[in-house]
Amino acid sequence: MRKVAARSLATLVLLVAGIIDGDQTPLSNSTCPASLALPILNVDEIVDFKNGSISYEGRVYPAGYHRWDDSRNLTLGCVCELPGFKCVRKCCPGSQVLNSLTSNCSLQAPDRAARFPVPALELPEKNLDEEIRNFTRLDQVFYLVESGFLCQGSKYLLEPTKYPEDDFVLDSKGALVTQAAVLEPERYCLDWLDDLETIRVIVCYVEEAQEEPVKIEIKLYPVGMIVSLPFLLATFLVYAIIPELRNVYGMTLMCYVASLLVAYTMLAVVQLITFGDLTCIVLAFVIHFSFLASFFWLNVMCVDIWWTFAGYRSIQGSVRQRERKKFILYSIYAWGCACLLTGICIIMEYAPGIPSNVVRPEFGVEKCWFKTEMAKAYYFYIPMGLTVLCNIILFILTAAKIIQHKKNTAHQLKGTESRRHDDNKQWFNLYLKLFIVMGINWSMEIISWAYKSPEYLWYITDLANTLQGVIIFIIFVWKEKIKRLLIKRFGCKGENFLSRDSTRSAYHSSTSRTCTTSVPLNEKTNSCPEPAAKYKSTNFDDSDGA
Template structure:
């Protein structure tokens, strides 16, 4: 027979009582009905350590959020799929009906509804670059890969928030993996775009051979890198979450466990912000190197270029300027995301500013890559 949790007094000294009808009223019900719940994994995470108090509440001394839970905010249960045999404490994530929470919910719906609108602008940009023949070059193909991933990520994020109260745990896990893969793939595609424009100016010389064939080979290599890197990291997350033999002391992503995203700060650092930070640093280095190479070409070779080569040189510089604008927009957005993530006591307006920037990204990208190209043609 599995023992129920030990009961502690206010000094965290075990009480000389047992969990029985003599001291507690046992009620079989679901306090988390209509919401979500997640279990406190005290074996893996120090912040999840909990104690059952003699007044029926749960105390979490290391928790920064809800250190004390009353009987309406948790339940005790066992799960057949877990390796732990003892009773686990499940924390409820339910909706409060106070005015402040309603206001936050309205703001959340506004911003994440804006994510869906942003996704529509991204899709519109994708369609333009898919339909117009002059934009079906290597630069256009890599841009479509990036925009497609970003549109998918924003769509899942917007849908997740707008229908949060109706999402089942299995659907939440699927959305979390799709969102994770899409964001990672967008980082790698942006890295591909930065590398491609850097390589274009690095190997600048007279065009020889079949340009389309060279671009096709490049795009295949780029696709293997972007899709493959994102797939490998996503598979690693799946292995860490679903393979029972993985040691419990390792940092697990727990995608879709506590929310439709990575569950803990160490997991976000290792599996999300880590790869993102590496690609951002690489992109900065590539942009600086490309800018220096453009200056060098302007000084030494630009006046010697023939008509066709000079036109290609100017087109490549235009693409570099477009990519630079895109990188600045995305760099500001993700930098604000990192800052708001690092500081727990940051003012709310910082989160609102971050969400507003994310909401406008689709429109900004549409203006940069569609409206600008149209005005250039005119």
């Protein structure tokens, strides 16, 4: 009773704090079956809240955790979907027990009921999973649903004493594991026989439905991610092997691409291959960390380009030292925030003493990802949404600063300052393209999560999300200047691969008004590379992102 009260109080606290979203999509019969819901019989006792939540008999059902049942013309409270609740169905309500002849619920004879009250439900240790064998009563582990709703269709009784294949084990999540199947709580119930000496399990027989076609997203999304992987890898390698690109801009892009590369690889793997619980949980944490890291590295790009155009120069030292210090700070921020949020997930999942009513990630319970929509919101979509919002603000501020520079100082910039300003503006244009594509994609991901119906509307944006690697490659690698740098890096064998005329021509084209490249090409692809020391002189102004 104390546990139930604590759960109700926790749900109320969440409600008052505004964490429960009143616009959440209502649960359906499949996610909140009548057999696992509590009927709300007295509508006069319902307390309605403005955000769509209701309170009944001391328990708060947030929006999305209660639904209308047309067949019985009443409201159902989806108690088993509330955070921290693990349910087991008790076949019979109140003091009723199972009739040993009919397997239906019935009351004991009055004289017998007075002498032999119905005891609490308990199972022998051999029928309990190792995690819950220390508990003698089922109500110490589970919330016992007494809906009085047995089965819609036919049912049968498990008789392990007669049929060994009927032997079962109740696991810590409330599922009944038999030799033939794993039965979720809505598929079975248990209660005392009328002799009060034996607990019997009734299984609801479900006719085998025609196999549903595989959803289109299950087929397409892994393919899209697999297509993205070589493009992400190619982008990373190009920026890793070309010294001129290994500045702050290039290094942050490499970290962003590396994060997406790991996330997409692991996500494609878990969608195509079935793993055991431990492997599934580990992969889920890796996916979670990698996606969070990609969000924060995209945020770093926005912060860096805003910092550059805002004119702040708080970091002291040479250009090389400043870039190194900036990249270290950015790495601490991006990797650190991703580690922190993933660490919070680990703590909430495994630390002892965490109240059972707190929303936990529950990786690996149903799939290699979060179990509940609320967990997705707290641990994934809210951090994603905050970084996207921050990026939008930073890009607006940066664009405004560029316009101001163009109006007020463009005529005063000469030589190196002009090159630096134009080069930074080119990187801003690249990042702007990246953010428009990625920002829209991630924004659509949040919207499609919040408003799932109709699903077909989100196929295009979700598929575009899986193809981010291709888009990034086109923006940052599929460029003539990158091609020239690659030729410079690999195509020169001690002789000039470009003639003076071609270099001079490239110079003139690079300084023409119609070309987006502000730095003369012969400064970047000037015949054969000199010794390694030559590369070390490449600084912030030598970015080749345009």
